[in-house]
Amino acid sequence: MKPENPLLALLALTAGVLFLSPVLYSIWMSFQTADAYYTGKLDFTLSNYEMAIGQYNFARYLLNSVIVSGLVTIVGLAVATMAAFAFARYRFPGGNLMFGAVVATLMIPSHITLIPNYLTLANAGLLDTYAGLILPAISNGFAAFFLRQYIRGIPRALDEAAYMDGATPLQVLWRVIVPIAKPAILSMGLYIFITEWNNYIWPLVAVGREDLYTLQIGLARLYRIDPGEGVINWPLVMAASTITILPVLLGFIFVERHLVRGIMMGAVK
Amino acid sequence: MSAITLKDIRKSYDDGPQVLHGVSMDIGDGEFIVIVGPSGCGKSTLLRLLAGLDPCKEGELLIDGRRANDLPPQDRDIAMIFQNYALYPHMTVLENIAFGLELRKVPKIERIARARDVAETLQLTPYLDRKPGALSGGQRQRVAMGRAMARNSSTFLMDEPLSNLDNSLRVAMRTEIKDLHRQLGATIVYVTHDQTEALSLADRVAVMKDGHLQQFDTPDVIYDQPANRFVAGFLGAPAMNFVSAEQLGGWDAPLDVEIGFRPEALTLHHARPAQPAIEARVALTEMTGSAFILHCDSPGGRMCAVVPRGEALPVEGDQIWLALEPSQALCFDPVTGVRLDMPQTSPDQCRAVLARGAA
Numbered sequence: 001m002k003p004e005n006p007l008l009a010l011l012a013l014t015a016g017v018l019f020l021s022p023v024l025y026s027i028w029m030s031f032q033t034a035d036a037y038y039t040g041k042l043d044f045t046l047s048n049y050e051m052a053i054g055q056y057n058f059a060r061y062l063l064n065s066v067i068v069s070g071l072v073t074i075v076g077l078a079v080a081t082m083a084a085f086a087f088a089r090y091r092f093p094g095g096n097l098m099f100g101a102v103v104a105t106l107m108i109p110s111h112i113t114l115i116p117n118y119l120t121l122a123n124a125g126l127l128d129t130y131a132g133l134i135l136p137a138i139s140n141g142f143a144a145f146f147l148r149q150y151i152r153g154i155p156r157a158l159d160e161a162a163y164m165d166g167a168t169p170l171q172v173l174w175r176v177i178v179p180i181a182k183p184a185i186l187s188m189g190l191y192i193f194i195t196e197w198n199n200y201i202w203p204l205v206a207v208g209r210e211d212l213y214t215l216q217i218g219l220a221r222l223y224r225i226d227p228g229e230g231v232i233n234w235p236l237v238m239a240a241s242t243i244t245i246l247p248v249l250l251g252f253i254f255v256e257r258h259l260v261r262g263i264m265m266g267a268v269k
Numbered sequence: 270m271s272a273i274t275l276k277d278i279r280k281s282y283d284d285g286p287q288v289l290h291g292v293s294m295d296i297g298d299g300e301f302i303v304i305v306g307p308s309g310c311g312k313s314t315l316l317r318l319l320a321g322l323d324p325c326k327e328g329e330l331l332i333d334g335r336r337a338n339d340l341p342p343q344d345r346d347i348a349m350i351f352q353n354y355a356l357y358p359h360m361t362v363l364e365n366i367a368f369g370l371e372l373r374k375v376p377k378i379e380r381i382a383r384a385r386d387v388a389e390t391l392q393l394t395p396y397l398d399r400k401p402g403a404l405s406g407g408q409r410q411r412v413a414m415g416r417a418m419a420r421n422s423s424t425f426l427m428d429e430p431l432s433n434l435d436n437s438l439r440v441a442m443r444t445e446i447k448d449l450h451r452q453l454g455a456t457i458v459y460v461t462h463d464q465t466e467a468l469s470l471a472d473r474v475a476v477m478k479d480g481h482l483q484q485f486d487t488p489d490v491i492y493d494q495p496a497n498r499f500v501a502g503f504l505g506a507p508a509m510n511f512v513s514a515e516q517l518g519g520w521d522a523p524l525d526v527e528i529g530f531r532p533e534a535l536t537l538h539h540a541r542p543a544q545p546a547i548e549a550r551v552a553l554t555e556m557t558g559s560a561f562i563l564h565c566d567s568p569g570g571r572m573c574a575v576v577p578r579g580e581a582l583p584v585e586g587d588q589i590w591l592a593l594e595p596s597q598a599l600c601f602d603p604v605t606g607v608r609l610d611m612p613q614t615s616p617d618q619c620r621a622v623l624a625r626g627a628a
Contacts, residue, residue, distance in 0.1 A: 160349075162357075163341075164348060
């Protein structure tokens with residue numbers, strides 16, 4: 001594709017360099033030995049990765065993060081999509097009130113719910129479990145709100161055509177609404193995944209067992225580890241950070257291809 | 270095959286005005302019914318009740334003699350074609366057509382064969398793998414038809430299916446729909462606001478206004494013996510002329526009626542003819558192709574006359590006489606609008622009225 005406007009291309013390039021350079025710098029740093037880094041020499045080593053994965057259990061943290069963020073995303077999307085469909089398409093007693101409540105949750109900072117959530121899960125005996133990490137995050141008011149708005153933009157005639165074709169409400173949702181809303185659902189999924197992936201405070205509170213740590217907790221712990229001379233081992237931290245951002249980056253590249261526009265074209269005149 | 274009976278159907282939307290005021294209709298098996306009326310007359314609402322898309326709480330809806338008020342759409346064996354086509358944008362033409370069969374668990378090989386057959390009939394075969402976005406308006410319309418046809422439903426509901434097409438395509442599709450009806454033998458209920466479509470397609474036409482059924486009869490009867498002034502004025506292009514007897518002058522009280530006559534019932538004369546005629550001044554001429562439409566100012570107000578091509582045409586401002594064959598005049602009650610079939614409106618008396626009016 002030829003850039004339409006060279007000025008715009010230059011701007012995009014500058015922005016790209018600005019955004020990418022810290023990431024690239026940290027990846028480069030992760031391949032240095034601590035020695036080389038602090039003395040300004042150039043080196044190449046995989047030892048930081050070996051240390052992060054071997055000594056500091058980052059493989060396990062990665063697995064935990066994938067499980068937690070993955071399930072939060074999948075279950076959260078399923079819940080939000082069904083709620084959005086109901087809010088967008090059905091009129092039921094208390095429906096508006098319920099939707100108002102969902103929207104109201106957007107205005108409550110998560111730190112306010114931190115302690116109630118903690119106490120609830122503690123009472124349920126779910127602290128120090130995957131369920132404890134996952135459950136509080138699957139009801140996502142923003143996702144429900146966002147998807148409802150999107151679904152409302154899909155002509156109701158499509159639902160009706162499907163009902164005339166013999167579909168049940170669930171089939172309408174699954175066969176008609178979801179495929180059409182796919183760009184919105186995938187964007188939302190990416191957003192949920194990244195948010196959960198970066199979630200630090202809740203896993204910190206809900207989990208005490210080391211084998212349930214997520215990447216963010218593990219990463220924060222590295223700052224507390226003394227490499228010997230009272231300084232932080234930055235190359236090790238950067239290696240761990242690279243392990244942390246890589247799956248998200250890959251996920252984005254995968255999802256981005258599906259974020260196609262114009263899928264509504266031709267549905268209705 | 271199915272016959273549909275509507276008994277005193279009423280409908281009002283939540284906290285809105287009543288849109289249907291007791292509509293009753295008997296639709297025979299295999300009949301082609303066109304419901305026609307101006308915007309907001311309740312014709313689409315009626316169709317949605319038939320489809321089961323809106324709940325039918327007042328009145329009775331019978332399909333093949335069985336009460337169907339509470340049947341969900343998928344259990345009614347009814348296919349519907351929407352005004353805006355409502356094609357599934359993420360499915361190809363083939364998938365769109367086969368979707369209904371898939372939901373009914375028809376085996377894949379069978380449903381694809383069936384969808385291909387339908388596409389063949391509708392000349393859609395070259396487009397089977399395209400998505401609706403890559404089709405023209407006419408092709409989308411065909412896909413919408415195909416989707417309805419694939420299921421072999423006994424009843425088709427069509428909600429202004431041709432209103433988004435350009436004129437030539439509309440005329441072509443009209444013929445195709447008529448052909449299709451002959452082939453399928455299905456019951457068709459077709460909603461439109463286009464009176465030409467109504468008259469040309471229907472076995473019987475239902476004319477609606479403000480949620481009331483005005484008349485339900487064959488196109489011939491609707492056109493020649495409209496039940497009231499509204500029906501008379503709504504069907505026919507250009508519209509029927511109405512002249513109050515009073516405006517024409519000399520109409521006695523018991524004969525206080527409104528006279529209606531179609532533009533094609535008038536004949537043009539450049540000098541006062543022997544037969545009863547209305548004196549008028551030409552205000553505007555319109556060419557329609559096969560004929561001219563004269564818009565004239567007369568003592569009874571603006572009226573239209575259709576003049577075949579080839580006749581000497583007056584120019585704007587000319588004085589002319591429009592002769593009326595009295596047998597073609599209809600009389601309406603000026604208050605209720607109901608057509609009067611009274612002895613005092615015999616051709617002779619109409620003639621007398623018109624003669625006096627023209628004098």
